[in-house]
Amino acid sequence: MQKIWDREFMLKIGIIGSGPSMAARIQQWEVVPHVVVTGYVLAAEEGQSVFAGTQQYDNADLLIEAVDIIDIFLDIPAQVQYIYKAIFFHKHLFIHNPFVIGITELLHIAKLIQEAKVKCQVGLYFRFQDSIQELARNRQPLKFMESVWHYKHTTVAQLYSWTEVVNNHIDLILHLLHSQVRKIYANGVMVHTDQKDIVSIRIQFDNGAVGTVVLNSCALKPVHNISLYGKTYASEIALLEHSSPEEGQIATVLINEALTSFISAVSQDSVIKVTIFDAINSVELSNEILKQIEA
Numbered sequence: 001m002q003k004i005w006d007r008e009f010m011l012k013i014g015i016i017g018s019g020p021s022m023a024a025r026i027q028q029w030e031v032v033p034h035v036v037v038t039g040y041v042l043a044a045e046e047g048q049s050v051f052a053g054t055q056q057y058d059n060a061d062l063l064i065e066a067v068d069i070i071d072i073f074l075d076i077p078a079q080v081q082y083i084y085k086a087i088f089f090h091k092h093l094f095i096h097n098p099f100v101i102g103i104t105e106l107l108h109i110a111k112l113i114q115e116a117k118v119k120c121q122v123g124l125y126f127r128f129q130d131s132i133q134e135l136a137r138n139r140q141p142l143k144f145m146e147s148v149w150h151y152k153h154t155t156v157a158q159l160y161s162w163t164e165v166v167n168n169h170i171d172l173i174l175h176l177l178h179s180q181v182r183k184i185y186a187n188g189v190m191v192h193t194d195q196k197d198i199v200s201i202r203i204q205f206d207n208g209a210v211g212t213v214v215l216n217s218c219a220l221k222p223v224h225n226i227s228l229y230g231k232t233y234a235s236e237i238a239l240l241e242h243s244s245p246e247e248g249q250i251a252t253v254l255i256n257e258a259l260t261s262f263i264s265a266v267s268q269d270s271v272i273k274v275t276i277f278d279a280i281n282s283v284e285l286s287n288e289i290l291k292q293i294e295a
Contacts, residue, residue: 011263014063014091015040016082017073025073026051028252032259034267038067043074043082064089069266075164077101080109087112092266093120094259098279099167099286106283110276121262121272122279125250126168126226127175128257131237135176135228144229145173145211150219163286165250166215170289171282172226173203173211180206181285186292191218201289 013035015025019042029037039055041063057063060082064070070086071094072079080101086093093113098106113120126132135142147169174181183204188196201213224239239251258274265272 010034010036011069011266012036012038012067013069013071014038014057014067015071015073016043016060016063016079017041017071018043021073023051025071026054028255028259029071031256032263035069035263039063041082043079060085061089064091068092069094069263072096075100077105080105083109084112087116087118090116090118092118094122094262095120095276095279096123097164098122098276099163099283101283103280103283103287106276106280110280113276119262119266119272120276121258121265121274122276123164123250123255123258124168124171124274124278124282125254125258126172126239127274128254128261129237129239131235132172132176139178140176140230140233141178142176142228142230142233143209145176145209146227147172147211147213148216148223148225148227149214150216150221150223152217152222166213167279167282167286168250169213169226170201170203170286171278173213174281174285175278176228177205177209177211178207179209182206184285184288184292186289188293196293199293203285 011034013029015022015029015037017025017040022040022042026037026040029035037054039057040051041057041060043060057066064086069092070082072082072086073096074082075097077100079095079097083093083095087109098109101109127136149165149169181203185202186200188199191197197217199213199215201215203211205211226237226239228235228237261273264270
């Protein structure tokens, strides 16, 4: 997409990611107003990957110094080294998948972000679905929320991406049901593999609301829906129509909305809609859920 804004007044983006997904991430940034992708680093990879019009840096420090914003587009815990470097250089951060980072490390990162006075948004993309944003704005009182995700079996290589999608579902429940968690019930069953192929999660809140998540890797057909119910409200949101049925990838339209919102907050020095503390809340809850599933 051709940018028509004066590059002098555009925010410079640096991406730290992996080769297979880098082209897609560059394309996602290209539709965001008032930014230009200055360059990228391929983390922990050998060789060169050429993306037209975008410079590859061999050294992450050089990239970080050259830009205004660092986008950490990695699905591995080792991404923390780049997060710390970006904070050290006082760069704003977009962290695509912080949910694979341990809770102690996340709390330390949050502390450093506050001390450095930089902005940081995380990859809780489901919040940027139009209906979800409207619900949040109106604080629609909900009593029951059901998330259903049927997908092809997740391999070990896909596990971190799976963790991202699950945390997006958990975050929505926390975000929309507006209460403290009272009780968690979670269990799983092995069907086709030696892993928990089907997982059921039920979260009860102090205000009487209930949120459920069903994850099924054995389903006959892909489904990715969120159903919401209140005394005077009922709605079903189909996430599958914009995303990959095979891997449950986050819809590109939601990613673009999230990136645009982040850039708006940085440009206007306004409040970030989805912060590192939202990631901490979802990770804390998902850790408790995993303990029950693995018990």
